[in-house]
Amino acid sequence: MQGTMMDVQLTVPTILERIRTQYASREVVSLLVAGRDEAGNPLPHTHRTTYGQVAERARRLAGGLLGLGLRKGDRVATLAVNSFRHLEAYLGVPSAGLVLHTVNIRLHPEQIAWIINHAEDRVLLIENVFAAMIPAIKAACPTLEHIFVLGPTPQPIPLPGVQDYDAFVMGSPALDQYPDLDERDPAAMCYTSGTTGNPKGVVYTHRSTLLHSIVSAPKDALNVGERDSVLPIVPMFHVNAWGLPYTCALYGAKQVYAGVFSDGRTVARLLQDEEVTITAGVPTIWMGLLAELDRAAAAGEPYRLSGLERLVVGGSAAPEAMIRAFERHSLTMLQAWGMTETHPLGTASGVPVGVEAQSDEGFTLRAKQGRAVPLIELGLIDDDGQPLPHDGKTMGRLIIRGPWVASSYFKGEGQDNFFSLGGQGWFDTGDIATLDERGYMHIQDRAKDLIKSGGEWISSVDLENAIMAHPAVAQCAVIAMDDPKWDERPLAVVVLREGQSVSHEEIREFLAPKFARWWLPDATVTATNLPIGATGKFLKRELREQYRGYGQAQGVNTPEARE
């Protein structure tokens, strides 16, 4: 029927044009490395620019890349920290019709090379602090034709042909006409952390990027607007820094980037000095900030953070104790959940109408992962793929669908994760979760970390969060140990706070009021630290290896396990 709406495509150039025309004077702040102290630690220098400048340089980057002969869909890799230059790549690369491939700098060099080869990247933008890696990467990655160094290029240049990014950008003509883009064209890609098997590439489209950006903005999600100042501590190589560079640009929020810095003191100062209203990061970052806020308050020189409206926490579950601890500083944490495969925003954990945020029920809900944002659907299935009830109790495999959820991995890998239910496509998250009647989702475990005891499931995550509330405990991981009778039983591995100690029996007594007896760990061991992977999560796989056979070797007693 005649009479319809314009078929305007949702594409990244829309965001670039918006900062260029509406928000040209809005600031972008980056902490760069000014030098080193005597111990070799980097010293921060505050760099200031504007969206107008970022837009101009992004358009020159786009023009320059196309001038190199790159064609639509070609991949441009970044190995970079959070800064205005990375933001230029976020906007300029997709606006040229190319695909921004952000590589995780914390991966092992062999994995980095594997990923660049798998993505067949033609260009690499690499931060000067990682320049020492260039010869090895160049040798291992034959598809790389051009390497540009972000920030002052070290002298002598590591390899012939390696060029200075700033000189390339400023010497290139600004792209004045964006290529014809379909909203389903690829815009960016990230590889999953790959704790099992090879990393898998997730490809974001222009459409998914734009939809994710506008759904992230409202107050029940991240609450981003023009008057905000936003500090994404989450790295820009990690699921597009949860989409914040795009969301903030689309809505004109000031962006603040901490570069290589993530310690509590630098973060606290930046939050204060740049009048940050919204910040986002993983729980380990907030542990460091909390310690610094506690220290400063105890010293009678508290930070002035009255404008800080919310700390968004994601990447792994925030324990309720942490949420409560920040309330003591009058700071509000908002838990959000997502994955590389979901762009990432899937849920946000605001409290519903009728519940006080600071009540016990409020804290309990806020420690869950929350409810689906608009356009996202969640479900639970059993091991046979059958739907399970949303009753807040039944644990099942969490499945998800929505317009910014992957339907396949790059080059068609990992097809087992995608399946059809009721005629609709779904992604299997690999998480075990519950969903309640009003939609609150609570992750219980990764499917592979779940402890299967006597045919029943025990959530390692629930036990860890509870144990971490114990005053003597700094960190905790609960893993399965083999058990001849029950197949698996829980073992708690704890890192103690300085000068503290705790016995296994004390841990059990501490947990007893909250859990069925058969959930309680059969053993507690202390460790000096826990192995952490490239995305900041505990590597439980390594712990399981380490403690394989621990129960039998130590003669751990499990007679009461099912009583």
Place this chain on the structure above:
Amino acid sequence: MQGTMMDVQLTVPTILERIRTQYASREVVSLLVAGRDEAGNPLPHTHRTTYGQVAERARRLAGGLLGLGLRKGDRVATLAVNSFRHLEAYLGVPSAGLVLHTVNIRLHPEQIAWIINHAEDRVLLIENVFAAMIPAIKAACPTLEHIFVLGPTPQPIPLPGVQDYDAFVMGSPALDQYPDLDERDPAAMCYTSGTTGNPKGVVYTHRSTLLHSIVSAPKDALNVGERDSVLPIVPMFHVNAWGLPYTCALYGAKQVYAGVFSDGRTVARLLQDEEVTITAGVPTIWMGLLAELDRAAAAGEPYRLSGLERLVVGGSAAPEAMIRAFERHSLTMLQAWGMTETHPLGTASGVPVGVEAQSDEGFTLRAKQGRAVPLIELGLIDDDGQPLPHDGKTMGRLIIRGPWVASSYFKGEGQDNFFSLGGQGWFDTGDIATLDERGYMHIQDRAKDLIKSGGEWISSVDLENAIMAHPAVAQCAVIAMDDPKWDERPLAVVVLREGQSVSHEEIREFLAPKFARWWLPDATVTATNLPIGATGKFLKRELREQYRGYGQAQGVNTPEARE
């Protein structure tokens, strides 16, 4: 390349499912007519239901309509006030794959019949207060097969075959599987007011409805979230009540509907009693509310509206004086602009960073129509279709493009309004506006109301807003009168406040500091009222007719017009 995102379609059932699963207990409040007082005025009765109930009934409505044999794309008309039943139609009709056609009840009965026939509506849902119109409509509209009466059906039933809506809904099976919908399928339609020529049908798609809903939510637009209570005074037959029924449902906000009531007292009470946080309507509604707030404050019994965060004003320009007047009650107006052809949200007039909302500059900006919301692009062209600069001074025809802007009218009418510029499709709004460097748009006039004096343009809207700030003036329209020397010259038609008077010279003196001398009206006439059309706007066409030849007949002097 393999590796992409799910092709999940953006459709209205997503909204319906969301209130059913996440927000089932959230309230929907409607003022219904309980009876009449001695003077025959309707008496309000407060009806309360929940999103859970609305969702259940919307699914039954969908099931019932498909049971009548309606097929995908068939139109279902409503002639209804703002209430939960109309909301059920908003959600249920498009979820069945049918098209919701909201008909403006303020139109002349012949126009209503013309529109129903043009749309070829098969079903009509008509409010019981309009039941007297049924025989005439039925006789004039042969495509109408089924008529359902919303609310208690008058006895005897006006015509055989006319049915009770509630009985139809509750007697129908809930649709349990939504039809396969493409996001570009039509979801709803509205006819333009048609102050010139026949009304033209604008068809909204599922995609445009969903995109409009999510772009409306963030704080720089309407700021809608789950904790809000929203009262759309703007009628549901007027551009989908600016999309609020969909936006509020998607985000779980409580909805409050005033039914047939729009007087200041009823609105003020409803705002107070239902703890409304956001309300939206045209300037004439807010004039009535303002008078009631002034009265109550003077009587020492002010309303308690501390939770009311913003009054959204649109439909026609809000004078700066009105925005300032509401600030005296500590209430914030937000101006938004749009048209039937733009769904409607095109711009919102928040103040940029660095400007205080209550400063003179802030008020000046807030009295403009504002900046484009994300995904909307604005432009200015001259009479030859050439682009004009965005300098805040140059007036031009305002053009717009975006994914919720019409690309054609129903049945291909009015093709002149759509054109291509730089390879992209645009809609010509018929407004004359300026755009400044940072994107603020300011409507100067409708192209047809513009006063063309000696080859230069004079904005009737600017003069009207300035004159309405005069203490003696209640309403004002400025129109062109023919002039032998300058072609056209401005004539001010004013409605005085009770007991007030003003001379032409006083009006000129009042305007003199703000405008060039040649902009000042050459004559001022008083009237007891101004003709108002079906969408609440002044009918300047009628005034022009009325005052045709006024200048020559009265011997108005214009020697100084161009000095």
